[in-house]
Amino acid sequence: MTQSLTHFIGGEAVSGELTGASTNPSNTDEIVARYPQGGQAEVDAAVDAARSALPAWADASPEVRSDLLDRTGALIMERAKDLGRLLAREEGKTLAEGTGEVMRAARIFKYFAGEALRRHGQALESTRPGIDVTTHREAVGVFALITPWNFPIAIPAWKAAPALAFGNTVVLKPASPTPAIAHALAAIIHEAGAPAGVFNLILGEGRMGSALVDHADVAGVSFTGSQGVGARVAEAAVKRQARVQLEMGGKNPLIVLDDADLDKAVGIALDGGFFQTGQRCTASSRVIVTEGIHDRFVAALAERAKALKVGDALASDTQVGPAVSQGQFEQNRSYVEIATGEGGRLVTGGDALKLATPGYYMAPALVADTAPDMRINVEEVFGPVVSTVRVKNYEEALEIANRGDFGLSAGIVTNSLIHARHFRRAAKAGMVMVNLPTAGVDYHVPFGGTRKSSYGAREQGFAAVEFYTQMKTVYVGG
Ligand SMILES: NC(=O)C1=CN([C@@H]2O[C@H](COP(=O)(O)OP(=O)(O)OC[C@H]3O[C@@H](n4cnc5c(N)ncnc54)[C@H](OP(=O)(O)O)[C@@H]3O)[C@@H](O)[C@H]2O)C=CC1
Numbered sequence: 001m002t003q004s005l006t007h008f009i010g011g012e013a014v015s016g017e018l019t020g021a022s023t024n025p026s027n028t029d030e031i032v033a034r035y036p037q038g039g040q041a042e043v044d045a046a047v048d049a050a051r052s053a054l055p056a057w058a059d060a061s062p063e064v065r066s067d068l069l070d071r072t073g074a075l076i077m078e079r080a081k082d083l084g085r086l087l088a089r090e091e092g093k094t095l096a097e098g099t100g101e102v103m104r105a106a107r108i109f110k111y112f113a114g115e116a117l118r119r120h121g122q123a124l125e126s127t128r129p130g131i132d133v134t135t136h137r138e139a140v141g142v143f144a145l146i147t148p149w150n151f152p153i154a155i156p157a158w159k160a161a162p163a164l165a166f167g168n169t170v171v172l173k174p175a176s177p178t179p180a181i182a183h184a185l186a187a188i189i190h191e192a193g194a195p196a197g198v199f200n201l202i203l204g205e206g207r208m209g210s211a212l213v214d215h216a217d218v219a220g221v222s223f224t225g226s227q228g229v230g231a232r233v234a235e236a237a238v239k240r241q242a243r244v245q246l247e248m249g250g251k252n253p254l255i256v257l258d259d260a261d262l263d264k265a266v267g268i269a270l271d272g273g274f275f276q277t278g279q280r281c282t283a284s285s286r287v288i289v290t291e292g293i294h295d296r297f298v299a300a301l302a303e304r305a306k307a308l309k310v311g312d313a314l315a316s317d318t319q320v321g322p323a324v325s326q327g328q329f330e331q332n333r334s335y336v337e338i339a340t341g342e343g344g345r346l347v348t349g350g351d352a353l354k355l356a357t358p359g360y361y362m363a364p365a366l367v368a369d370t371a372p373d374m375r376i377n378v379e380e381v382f383g384p385v386v387s388t389v390r391v392k393n394y395e396e397a398l399e400i401a402n403r404g405d406f407g408l409s410a411g412i413v414t415n416s417l418i419h420a421r422h423f424r425r426a427a428k429a430g431m432v433m434v435n436l437p438t439a440g441v442d443y444h445v446p447f448g449g450t451r452k453s454s455y456g457a458r459e460q461g462f463a464a465v466e467f468y469t470q471m472k473t474v475y476v477g478g
């Protein structure tokens with residue numbers, strides 16, 4: 001069934017000519033949803049609605065905000081199965097992955113229902129007798145949230161929930177490949193009782209994101225997506241002194257040392273590299289392996305990768321779904337060619353698969369014997385393509401792991417406490433994983449990276465209060 005979507009502006013479903021469409025990447029003959037592609041008029045209307053709703057929402061009892069988030073989380077949880085199915089159909093991750101992401105979104109809303117009630121200010125002794133000093137965290141204003149397709153409900157959730165918890169209002173511009181799941185989230189937030197204008201959704205092309213960033217009444221922008229677009233968003237926001245926060249790509253290294261348990265190392269690399277079709281900014285796309293375990297590791301990983309069931313995201317036995325789009329599919333395949341063209345050895349995968357339905361299916365690819373500075377080890381692929389680099393020892397592995405522009409997540413598989421502890425300190429990344437995949441994070445702790453992976457305040461968990469509030473310091477004399 002093809003859905004017809006609308007924007008949500010000022011508490012109303014706003015329709016328009018249905019010129020946009022999202023397709024099912026597991027079966028490209030199927031249109032999941034048709035949607036209106038807004039322009040400057042929708043951007044202006046949504047920002048106006050958010051601005052009008054701001055004073056009452058910022059002044060509402062924290063209990064009111066908490067209740068909205070709690071009800072939103074509960075409704076998402078109640079409908080997790082259907083929403084997970086919609087997500088898998090529109091984005092291509094498996095049903096289990098889709099439902100897992102939906103549950104994560106629900107829990108994020110519930111977590112921030114608690115945060116809305118927590119004390120974030122302080123009372124201090126003044127250095128001058130007889131004066132009280134207090135700090136208060138206040139709402140910032142209207143936030144523009146620009147989100148990608150790869151976590152199409154969790155990322156909007158981890159931006160919108162803290163924004164709303166702390167009294168801000170929101171305009172969400174989701175990615176073009178996944179409007180239906182964003183629309184479902186907006187409908188639930190309204191059903192949960194959001195006052196008109198508190199949460200707005202506008203659908204359309206990337207340039208709407210750009211118009212939002214340039215809008216004088218948008219006080220802050222939270223963006224997740226590619227490094228190139230992120231850099232432009234930051235430049236435009238900083239120019240007019242709006243707050244800005246960016247989460248972008250990664251080229252996350254996973255180090256496997258000789259002393260690692262082989263099965264564990266292979267399981268971790270398989271999960272981090274290939275699950276969710278490799279479409280995670282935290283994916284372990286380069287594995288740096290010491291020479292004592294290298295050949296056994298590559299052979300075992302290839303065997304497990306070959307055995308992965310690639311298929312329709314909605315089929316219960318599928319382990320790896322399709323790429324989200326034709327463009328992403330071509331990008332994935334082109335990086336296999338780039339890697340082999342540069343001298344890498346294709347051990348398995350990389351071929352386009354013809355299955356029962358026309359979809360963007362590719363066999364998970366493992367490219368061994370690559371050199372650290374080849375493009376495959378420097379540029380983000382965002383697909384099921386893993387490369388390996390052979391090294392002599394931990395020191396060489398660490399030096400290679402720390403190269404490059406990105407610094408989101410970095411992992412190590414080892415039984416050596418000394419190396420694990422050293423890596424924790426020496427890895428140049430915002431998140432460090434020991435004996436765990438580089439991907440797959442908790443929702444109650446900070447998320448983000450170093451260098452070109454992230455910019456601005458950290459997202460998620462207890463860190464989110466920094467970005468979504470502004471501090472006021474109050475002195476009261478007698
Ligand atoms: N979490 C991450 O780190 C992610 C990284 N990526 C990386 O980015 C690559 C491309 O993915 P893609 O989805 O095209 O990423 P983009 O950066 O193009 O898109 C992210 C979001 O920004 C919007 N956008 C596009 N152009 C502009 C603009 N000029 N100003 C403001 N907003 C804009 C997009 O809208 P629209 O979809 O309508 O164009 C989307 O909502 C991937 O292959 C991957 O390497 C992608 C997604 C997530």
Ligand SMILES: O=C(O)CCC(=O)C(=O)O
Nearest residue numbers: 279280281282439440441
């Ligand atoms: O690894 C995760 O759990 C989160 C990844 C993520 O946020 C992303 O790919 O955009």
